[in-house]
Amino acid sequence: MLAEQAARQLADEGTSVEVVDLRSLHPIDWDTCATSVENTHHLLVVEEDCRFAGAGAEIAARLGEQCFYVLDAPVQRHAGLDIPTPYNATLEAASIPTPTSIANAALELLDATYHGETS
Template sequence: EHVAEIGKAAVAREGSDLTVIAYSRATTVALQVARQLADEGISIEVVDLCSLRPLDRETVCASVRKTSRAVVLEDDWLSYGVGAEISATLMEGAFDYLDAPVRRVAAAEVPLPYAKPLELAALPDANDLIKVIRELLDATRFSPQATGAIATDTR
């Protein structure tokens, strides 16, 4: 039996190239993407916040200090959400370690629909997260160890 400690985030998957910070359903999406990108030589660390208040700022910042890149994934709106608080936390606690700005992936700015197909359309999915991860890695001229895994700009 596993009991999660309130106020303590969990590193759900170790990685070295980029940190995805998520909670609830978004953690499942982040783990799916991390497994998929691992096949391409991209090592994603996934931090599951586990609780939002209290927020484990130290675990989040320590992960980003290790990977130098961060994406916050949440099933909330982009504006005024938890992702904004996480981004502010990273600016205060890991700014000097970042190779690029913190990116956020969030739900559409609409009231969450009740109908399941519309709800799923409004929430971020694996493809949304992969797109932002690739943009962030490309912006920092990241090249995985596996030859030819992803194209990068070498200007």
């Protein structure tokens, strides 16, 4: 999984993150997700689909509401490009998040100030 690869990259650099791998979208294990946010005080929602109107939007909205008072920074989302997913494997790979782009998004989130500003 891309997020787990990103977590390993971050661990190699000395940054600890937690990955919740949702095995289904319905039902979603909201309790596990909320517990993770409560433990880490951050939420980065990663999905391969495009950012607009995806499952990640619902996850970010619901957990943002449910865990608002424990978050140290605004909820962030990292998703594929807002284009139809290409059939060609090379083009598809260029349109979805990579472990490095996920790791960079996580670092940006962790660098966010307590005033809601992101770098």
